Amino acid sequence: KQEVTQIPAALSVPEGENLVLNCSFTDSAIYNLQWFRQDPGKGLTSLLLIQSSQREQTSGRLNASLDKSSGRSTLYIAASQPGDSATYLCAVIQFGGQFYFGTGTSLTVIP
Amino acid sequence: GAGVSQSPRYKVAKRGQDVALRCDPISGHVSLFWYQQALGQGPEFLTYFQNEAQLDKSGLPSDRFFAERPEGSVSTLKIQRTQQEDSAVYLCASSFGQSRETQYFGPGTRLLVL
Numbered sequence: 001k002q003e004v005t006q007i008p009a010a011l012s013v014p015e016g017e018n019l020v021l022n023c024s025f026t027d028s029a030i031y032n033l034q035w036f037r038q039d040p041g042k043g044l045t046s047l048l049l050i051q052s053s054q055r056e057q058t059s060g061r062l063n064a065s066l067d068k069s070s071g072r073s074t075l076y077i078a079a080s081q082p083g084d085s086a087t088y089l090c091a092v093i094q095f096g097g098q099f100y101f102g103t104g105t106s107l108t109v110i111p
Numbered sequence: 112g113a114g115v116s117q118s119p120r121y122k123v124a125k126r127g128q129d130v131a132l133r134c135d136p137i138s139g140h141v142s143l144f145w146y147q148q149a150l151g152q153g154p155e156f157l158t159y160f161q162n163e164a165q166l167d168k169s170g171l172p173s174d175r176f177f178a179e180r181p182e183g184s185v186s187t188l189k190i191q192r193t194q195q196e197d198s199a200v201y202l203c204a205s206s207f208g209q210s211r212e213t214q215y216f217g218p219g220t221r222l223l224v225l
Contacts, residue, residue: 004153034213043115043202043216044154089153097209098167099144101153 002027006102014110021075021105023090028068032093035075037086080109115217117203123223124193132188132220136205143186146202193224
């Protein structure tokens with residue numbers, strides 16, 4: 001079974017700082033990898049989806065990279081803002097359609 | 112509707128009670144998924160429907176859990192004889208086509224079993 005790990009579990013940074021969230025997975029035979037944001041009491045919001053043939057995706061201040069062979073993905077957030085405070089989840093999507101989520105990184109951006 | 116909706120948003124049940132959780136997917140979405148998210152954990156897959164067909168129920172933790180989507184739209188997740196370990200947030204997601212496409216999540220139902 002695919003195992004997805006996210007490090008760190010929690011992160012607190014001052015506003016304006018750049019930061020990196022890490023995701024690792026044990027089975028490199030993945031179809032896609034997706035990063036989500038989860039706010040308290042709310043569902044998941046998709047941030048970026050990287051297909052297995054891609055190395056990275058960018059959206060605004062967010063950049064996600066994927067290294068399938070080493071089983072790693074990173075989410076880079078530039079110039080962090082208090083509104084970025086949330087839990088960030090990565091999910092790997094297998095060829096059979098199964099989604100496996102990590103346990104998340106809880107981010108707090110201090111004004 | 113504009114997004115995936117779930118009801119109720121919160122449910123408190125006494126141990127042994129049966130509960131039913133509802134999911135309204137985005138109109139026209141073929142695939143529907145249920146996940147269980149325990150406190151401090153990521154969501155864990157429970158079951159998947161394509162239209163009315165339940166194609167994968169490998170994640171259902173016991174035979175007390177049952178899901179249906181009889182007309183290929185609204186889905187209900189039923190938990191019989193609830194136990195304290197069933198306390199979690201139950202998330203529903205839908206996608207337009209195949210299971211591998213981007214999923215859109217509802218706000219979840221927070222279940223507390225006392």
